[in-house]
Amino acid sequence: MEEELDLIEQYFNKGHTYSVILEMLSSHHEIHISIGTLKSRLKDLGLQRRGGFSSLNAVRRAISSELLGPGQLFGYRTMWITLKQKHGLRVKRETVMRMLRQLNPRGTLLRARRRFIRRTYHSMGPNYLWHVDGYDKLKPFGFAISGCIDGFSRRIMWLKCGPTNNNPEVIKNNFIDCIRSVGVVPMKLRTDCGTENGDMAAVQCTLRHHHSDYHAGARSHLFGSSTSNQRIESWWSLFRKQRGQFWMELFGDLRDKGLFNGTHEHLCLLRFCFMGILQADLDECVQLWNSHRIRPSRHALCPGGIPDELYSLPHRFGSRDCGFAVEEASLTIFQEGPLNEDPCGDPDIHEYLEQAMQQGLQQPHTWQAATELYITQKNIAGL
Known part of the structure; x- marks a missing residue:
């Protein structure tokens, strides 16, 4: 039951419709329920399509954090889906569009629409x-x-x-x-x-x-x-x-x-x-x-x-x-084993940097921390 609820919440948060959620559960997890049961499960989880919007302050904080990184390049549709899936926030797209205009006016201006003439692409189906x-x-x-x-x-x-x-x-x-x-x-x-x-x-x-x-x-x-x-x-x-x-x-x-x-x-x-x-x-x-x-x-x-x-x-x-x-x-028969390639690209330098990390340095989890680690390691190595 707990696994079923987790799957329902996962598919719902990805934006799938009720019919798609039911078919995903049936096709991939052998879980067969009716649409009425699905709606009941969603009600128990406190999930709904309309209403229940997050506070504007929470949305503003999340957008501001995204604008510190690659999110500064997002349009309002991409930012909206990011807020929904990454931050778990419920907000109208129009609200996201207005906030982006306020918080990132330059980025909004640079994303002006341009039209291109493209060739027609054809594919028979997935994995074609x-x-x-x-x-x-x-x-x-x-x-x-x-x-x-x-x-x-x-x-x-x-x-x-x-x-x-x-x-x-x-x-x-x-x-x-x-x-x-x-x-x-x-x-x-x-x-x-x-x-x-x-x-x-x-x-x-x-x-x-x-x-x-x-x-x-x-x-x-x-x-x-x-x-x-x-x-x-x-x-x-x-x-x-x-x-x-x-x-x-x-x-x-x-x-x-x-x-x-x-x-x-x-x-x-x-x-x-x-x-x-x-x-x-x-x-x-x-x-x-x-x-x-x-x-x-x-x-x-x-x-x-x-x-x-x-x-x-x-x-x-x-x-x-x-x-x-x-x-x-x-x-x-085609894959003898994983390649022994370290992220550094040079085993000797990698070993030296690993030893330097033992001096109390922490592995970074953000690009800001990675930048600080780079400068610190650079100074230690005298580069």
Whole structure:
């Protein structure tokens, strides 16, 4: 009973409708209840669609805290879903829009709408085509990001940060870990022509070689230019506006103040202090993105909706899951074991920094604390 209530509260807070909550419970947890029982459970939990709004002071404090970090790049819709899912606040979107105009007028002005002419995108369903690419805007500061998005649902399949995204073994392991998590291999995989994608392409084609559809075997992977990999490239643009720009400016300020010069030692130290914080921010970004609602677009034949719903319940949108089930034994032969890559990127420097941490320093949990740790470690090392 307690597990059932926790699941209901979790799905409700993600913004799912009653019918979706019932189907999620039935499909994924073998919990079969009526809509009347669901409403009764929600009443017991004190959850309701209308009313029960949080105080304006609590909302203002939460928005102010978000504006200290990547949240300064959010529009009012993204901020609204963040307040609801991350801070557990109930507030009208109009209220969030007014507060953002007051608290962040410059950001509101910079997010003026612009129109672009786009190609029409088509996908048969979830797991029909995965788009994989690396994000290099933070590479000058030592952080390489690898990401994958499902073309139909626009669900982020993985978003990983590390010392490199050019190592084929790293990209391959990200791919295998994702397949293991969702239990299927996509019908097609699309990447650019970088050598880091070679091992992943080989795994994809091998896992699909015994299937009989038109896209089986070698046809299941597509090499192409970055500009043609439109789903992930388009998402990187959104990522920069909502997250990446904050980190670029933060690290750029360290460089402008003479605290970072791009040498190997400085790169390793910056990674040591910020890698965990940046990955946590990426995880939060994925969670919020996969739970927000995408409006229908005339530039794509894919329906609008919430990425998690589009991916998990494609039949509700007139589609089907296009993936192919894969067994664990089939994946084990490709993955010898986890890579022994420390976040720092240099075992010797990592060991030295770990020893310095034993002098009473604390692992950071915020970007402010990570900045202070970076400056402290830099002074200890005499860099």
